[in-house]
Amino acid sequence: MRTSWILRVGCAAAVLAGATSAASAFDPNGIGGDDASTLPNVQALAPVPAPGRLGGGSAVVSAPVALSAPPGVSSKLLPGPIVTPPATMSAEEAFRAGTRLYYAGDRKAALEQLRRAAERGHPIAQWKLGKIYETGDGVPVNDAKAFEFYREVIDHHSDDARGTPQAAFVASAFVALGSYYLKGVDNAAIRPNVDRARELYTYAASIFGDTEAQYRLGRLYLEASGEERDPRQAARWLTVAARKGHCGAQAMLGQLLFTGDEGFPRRPVQGLMWLTVARANAGSSTAEDWIREVQEQVFSVASESERRRGVADAQEWIAKAGN
Numbered sequence: 452m453r454t455s456w457i458l459r460v461g462c463a464a465a466v467l468a469g470a471t472s473a474a475s476a477f478d479p480n481g482i483g484g485d486d487a488s489t490l491p492n493v494q495a496l497a498p499v500p501a502p503g504r505l506g507g508g509s510a511v512v513s514a515p516v517a518l519s520a521p522p523g524v525s526s527k528l529l530p531g532p533i534v535t536p537p538a539t540m541s542a543e544e545a546f547r548a549g550t551r552l553y554y555a556g557d558r559k560a561a562l563e564q565l566r567r568a569a570e571r572g573h574p575i576a577q578w579k580l581g582k583i584y585e586t587g588d589g590v591p592v593n594d595a596k597a598f599e600f601y602r603e604v605i606d607h608h609s610d611d612a613r614g615t616p617q618a619a620f621v622a623s624a625f626v627a628l629g630s631y632y633l634k635g636v637d638n639a640a641i642r643p644n645v646d647r648a649r650e651l652y653t654y655a656a657s658i659f660g661d662t663e664a665q666y667r668l669g670r671l672y673l674e675a676s677g678e679e680r681d682p683r684q685a686a687r688w689l690t691v692a693a694r695k696g697h698c699g700a701q702a703m704l705g706q707l708l709f710t711g712d713e714g715f716p717r718r719p720v721q722g723l724m725w726l727t728v729a730r731a732n733a734g735s736s737t738a739e740d741w742i743r744e745v746q747e748q749v750f751s752v753a754s755e756s757e758r759r760r761g762v763a764d765a766q767e768w769i770a771k772a773g774n
Contacts (some may be wrong), residue, residue, distance in 0.1 A: 455637045456677070462474070462545065462758075466572060469530040474671040475651060477621035479578070479619050479620050479622070487510035499517065500719065501618040502741055508738065514656070520523045520671075540564075541565065541566070541571070541739040541751045542567075542571035542576070543573065544567045545565070545567040545568035545571065545573070545576070546564070546568035546573045546576045548564040549561045549562075549563075549564030549567075549568060549576065549579075550566035552564060553565075558588070558589035558590075559589075562580075562583070562589070562590070563582055565583075565660040566580065569600065569603070572607065572625075574604050574607070574608045574611075574620060574621060575617055575620050576598070577600045577603045577604045577624075578601070578604050578620040578621075578623060579625065580596075580597075580600045580602070581596075581597045581598075581599075581601040581627060582627075583597075584597040584600065585597035585627065590624035591738075593637065593638075594636045594637075594638065594639065595636055595638045596633065596637050597627070597631075597640070598628065598631050598639050598641065600629060601624040601627045601628045601631075602696065602740050604621055604624035605621065605624050605625055605628060605651075608621045609625075609654070609658075613658075613659060613660065615648065615662075618659060619659075619661075622655045622659035622661035622663075622664060623663070625651045625652070625654055625655035625659070625661070625664060626651070626655055626661065626663050626664050626667060628651050629647075629649075629651035629652045629655070629664070629770075630648070630649075630667070630682065632644045632645075632647045632648040632651065633645065633648045633671075635771060645671070645675070645679070649668070649671055649674050649683040650672065651669060652664045652668040653668060655714075656668050656688060657689075662692045662695045662696075662697045662700075663690045663692075663697070665686070665688045665689075665692040665695075665697075665698050666689065666699055666700040666703075668705065669684075669685045669686070669687075669689035669692065669700060670683075670685070670689075671705070671706075672684045672685035672688070673685040682712040682713065682714065682715040683714070683715060684705065685707065686704065686707055686708075686715065688700075689703055689704035689707070690704055692727075693725060693728075694734060696772065698729045698732040698733045698739065698742060699729075699742070701725045701729035701732065701744055702725070702726055702729035702733075702741075702742040702746070703728070704714070704722075704725050705722045705723065705724070705725030705726030705727075705728075705729060705745075705746075705749070706720075706722065706723030706726065707722070707747055707750065708721045708725065709722025709726065709749050710722070719753060719754075719757045719761070720757050720760045720761050720764065721748060721761075721764070722761075723750065723753055723757055723758065723760075723761030723762070724760075724761045724762075724765045724768065725765075726742075726745060726749055726750075727746060727750075727761060727762055727765035727770050728765045728769060729733035729746065729769055730741050730742055730743055730746040731765070731769055
């Protein structure tokens with residue numbers, strides 16, 4: 452039985468163009484709070500320079516005129532030191548300067564430094580510029596520019612090994628390009644190319660072990676038509692992502708197992724288990740409403756025995772995953 456798989460997917464949207472917060476700007480997995488200091492990825496990749504230095508070699512120049520506060524006005528309201536990054540920065544220094552300016556709220560100056568770093572081959576700066584233009588983060592949305600920055604990343608870093616600081620960003624660039632090839636980019640003369648999208652997802656899913664790529668590849672096999680549709684391959688990739696905690700993959704795998712598909716027998720208890728796990732992981736965001744709706748629909752038609760066993764298995768899985 453074939454079911455409609457074009458759901459109101461919010462946990463992991465069909466394209467990466469959903470708006471991201473500044474807190475997750477330098478984390479392809481979207482982890483972090485509103486304070487950049489809470490982001491381990493940011494601290495590791497772009498540490499805040501020590502007082503008086505920027506990016507290891509750029510001085511912080513004091514304001515040219517010493518200002519004093521008028522009577523009754525706090526001196527804290529006076530402008531602070533003026534950061535003047537030199538043009539001779541290395542790629543890493545420019546990236547760190549851009550990171551600092553980004554979190555300070557100066558998008559224009561941050562963009563200039565990130566561009567310098569990107570022109571000198573810094574892969575995370577290239578990825579960030581792609582994300583900025585994809586989401587319209589302080590600039591007009593420009594899919595053509597985003598596409599080019601993402602392509603720069605994979606053109607020069609597709610062979611980077613897992614575990615390197617930039618690996619997660621390279622994998623994310625593969626996913627972003629795959630999504631662009633699925634829909635095409637009009638102002639870049641990029642026509643929709645499902646085969647190319649599948650290649651990019653497969654590379655990121657296999658070589659980098661990227662969870663988002665594994666989820667999207669599973670969806671692609673389910674949503675394809677004709678001979679390209681392969682529920683077994685879909686189940687394989689969705690299972691890999693589900694076991695890593697991807698709530699969208701957990702929900703889609705659960706529905707596939709519960710309903711079954713052509714050449715794919717039903718496993719209702721296991722399906723209900725994954726849907727229940729997905730609902731527990733989805734949180735309260737409205738973006739994950741589709742997961743709650745699917746779980747409730749399946750739960751309402753399941754037998755009493757299937758419910759008890761599915762929920763018990765879900766609770767056991769969650770308990771083990773938490774240890």
